[in-house]
Amino acid sequence: MSRLASGVVLVTAQEPPLDPDDPGAPRGEDVGMTATAFMSVSLDPPLVLIGLREGSRMDDLLDEQPVWAVSVLSGSQRHIAGRFAMKGRVSDRLLFADVPHRRGEVSGAPLVGGALATLECRTEQRVPAGDHTLVIGRVLTATAPNTDDGPLTYFRGRYRHLD
Ligand SMILES: Cc1cc2nc3c(=O)[nH]c(=O)nc-3n(C[C@H](O)[C@H](O)[C@H](O)COP(=O)(O)O)c2cc1C
Secondary structure (H helix, E strand, O other): OOOOOOEEHHHHHHHHOOOOOOOOOOOEEEEEEEEOOEEEEEEEEEEEEEEEEEHHHHHHHHHHEEEEEEEOOEEEHHHHHHHOOOOOOOOOHHHHOOOOOEOHHHHHOEEEOOOOEEEEEEEEEEEEEOOOOOOOEEEEEEEEOOOOEEEEEEEEOOEEEOO
């Protein structure tokens, strides 16, 4: 599979607040994960799929958080992919600090500025598959900002910039 070239996305979601019944409670932490196992599934209704390693932080989070977001990274965003693929990091708060982003109107999740496209999704189905969970989401919002930048790709274990 390392010979299948793929685009690279950042999946993001917000941890639920510690006390969901208290509107003044601090927001949950933003979490991000670099992924290549992302694909389009259906046009009508609009469905996409993300494959998450079972037991990863994002898999655990999306088990309880039904809304999430995807930013399709551009060739100049390799550093973002790198930092959100690190294992065992303690907190994502600092990692987002210098990544320009806005909050999705539906998910509240970070949408990366300068991304080639952004989507917000609501989970429709979770399918356990071996050591991964396939999360199928309905697309709730989509943007494709005007940019000339090419995609960030991953091939044979290396990030590549498609010119
Ligand atoms: C290029 C690349 C693509 C990746 N694609 C996925 C993926 O599709 N699904 C996944 O679960 N992890 C994927 N990973 C691994 C996660 O990014 C990484 O395990 C995670 O951020 C670390 O969090 P964890 O400690 O909770 O596993 C990928 C890593 C890299 C470098």
